Amino acid sequence: xxxxxxxxxxxxxxxxxxxxxxxxxxxxxxxxxxxxxxxxxxxxxxxxxxxxxxxxxxxxxxxxxxxxxxxxxxxxxxxxxxxxxxxxxxxxxxxxxxxxxxxxxxxxxxxxxxxxxxxxxxxxxxxxxxxxxxxxxxxxxxxxxxxxxxxxxxxxxxxxxxxxxxxxxxxxxxxxxxxxxxxxxxxxxxxxxxxxxxxxxxxxxxxxxxxxxxxxxxxxxxxxxxxxxxxxxxxxxxxxxxxxxxxxxxxxxxxxxxxxxxxxxxxxxxxxxxxxxxxxxxxxxxxxxxxxxxxxxxxxxxxxxxxxxxxxxxxxxxxxxxxxxxxxxxxxxxxxxxxxxxxxxxxxxxxxxxxxxxxxxxxxxxxxxxxxxxxxxxxxxxxxxxxxxxxxxxxxxxxx
Numbered sequence: 302x303x304x305x306x307x308x309x310x311x312x313x314x315x316x317x318x319x320x321x322x323x324x325x326x327x328x329x330x331x332x333x334x335x336x337x338x339x340x341x342x343x344x345x346x347x348x349x350x351x352x353x354x355x356x357x358x359x360x361x362x363x364x365x366x367x368x369x370x371x372x373x374x375x376x377x378x379x380x381x382x383x384x385x386x387x388x389x390x391x392x393x394x395x396x397x398x399x400x401x402x403x404x405x406x407x408x409x410x411x412x413x414x415x416x417x418x419x420x421x422x423x424x425x426x427x428x429x430x431x432x433x434x435x436x437x438x439x440x441x442x443x444x445x446x447x448x449x450x451x452x453x454x455x456x457x458x459x460x461x462x463x464x465x466x467x468x469x470x471x472x473x474x475x476x477x478x479x480x481x482x483x484x485x486x487x488x489x490x491x492x493x494x495x496x497x498x499x500x501x502x503x504x505x506x507x508x509x510x511x512x513x514x515x516x517x518x519x520x521x522x523x524x525x526x527x528x529x530x531x532x533x534x535x536x537x538x539x540x541x542x543x544x545x546x547x548x549x550x551x552x553x554x555x556x557x558x559x560x561x562x563x564x565x566x567x568x569x570x571x572x573x574x575x576x577x578x579x580x581x582x583x584x585x586x587x588x589x590x591x592x593x594x595x596x597x598x599x600x601x602x603x604x605x606x607x608x609x610x611x612x613x614x615x616x617x618x619x620x621x622x623x624x625x626x627x628x629x630x631x632x633x634x635x636x637x638x639x640x641x642x643x644x645x646x647x648x649x650x651x652x653x654x655x656x657x658x659x660x661x662x663x664x665x666x667x668x669x670x671x672x673x674x675x676x677x678x679x680x681x682x683x684x685x686x687x688x689x690x691x692x693x694x695x696x697x698x699x700x701x
Contacts, residue, residue, distance in 0.1 A: 335537060373488075
């Protein structure tokens with residue numbers, strides 16, 4: 302098999318795995334939230350708690366990923382995680398018991414971490430070992446495709462299937478997605494050398510750099526989770542936009558599909574941190590447009606901005622983490638995702654509580670935008686720390 306063909310096959314495995322663990326196991330919940338509230342008796346606060354438990358599972362998976370160095374074990378857990386994604390999806394349609402739903406969302410979060418962190422780490426490790434550019438834009442397009450695909454699926458099934466039957470359709474789709482996700486990713490190579498014989502060395506960041514980076518990523522996680530979880534419900538309740546929430550979610554998915562590839566190119570020209578700051582600024586605008594301006598066109602434009610930036614930020618951050626630790630990329634990816642995941646537990650619970658008190662979720666978008674402003678400031682400070690660390694690293698060379 303040619304080098305490029307093998308590369309696209311490995312990246313294809315990643316795309317299908319992300320459509321499965323995030324598109325189906327995680328994001329199908331968002332467009333199905335309104336119909337579950339109408340038909341299955343799911344309340345506002347309960348909806349927030351289900352989302353929070355999903356991220357608790359994701360955070361638990363991120364913690365596990367950060368502690369594991371054995372590539373073979375990571376590969377095994379990645380494959381188990383894909384099976385768990387199918388099980389968690391089926392569980393949602395099998396009952397109306399909120400405790401079972403809670404368990405489903407938690408283990409769906411675990412499976413998301415397996416695909417997002419362990420799978421991404423395995424793929425980045427493979428790319429570096431085979432002397433390919435260590436960029437994950439193509440791989441992460443699976444998230445946008447998953448969001449858009451779920452939106453289209455729910456739209457097609459609306460009015461024909463009830464909430465339970467729609468979950469079963471997603472379960473059937475998951476069974477198809479798992480085949481290439483498992484078959485196309487080769488077993489990991491544990492050699493300390495690349496295929497060309499070059500040694501692989503880790504280059505960890507300073508403690509201050511890592512701390513600021515994790516804090517900024519916490520803010521990004523908060524900004525992301527509110528829109529990702531509640532955008533359909535928020536838009537549906539805005540004046541004149543009843544029933545348009547699914548369209549906004551589709552716009553997010555369509556914008557997200559090519560976003561990571563776009564941000565890879567942008568980062569090549571302006572640098573990773575500059576690209577992150579630009580993405581954060583655009584995301585702030587995208588988050589607040591639906592409630593600050595209102596109307597269908599501003600709402601869809603905001604959804605496109607949000608979809609075109611949030612996953613680009615994730616891709617850039619995880620790619621940077623993998624470059625710091627090429628021999629064990631999931632190590633720093635896991636630490637960063639613990640920070641991102643902590644925000645995703647707190648965010649839905651806070652907004653669910655606020656929605657119960659105020660009657661809707663709209664205040665959540667202003668809160669998310671504010672957190673993103675804080676994160677952008679932290680990224681700007683991180684640029685100064687990066688220059689300081691580079692100067693410190695140069696000093697021994699200058700002295701010699």
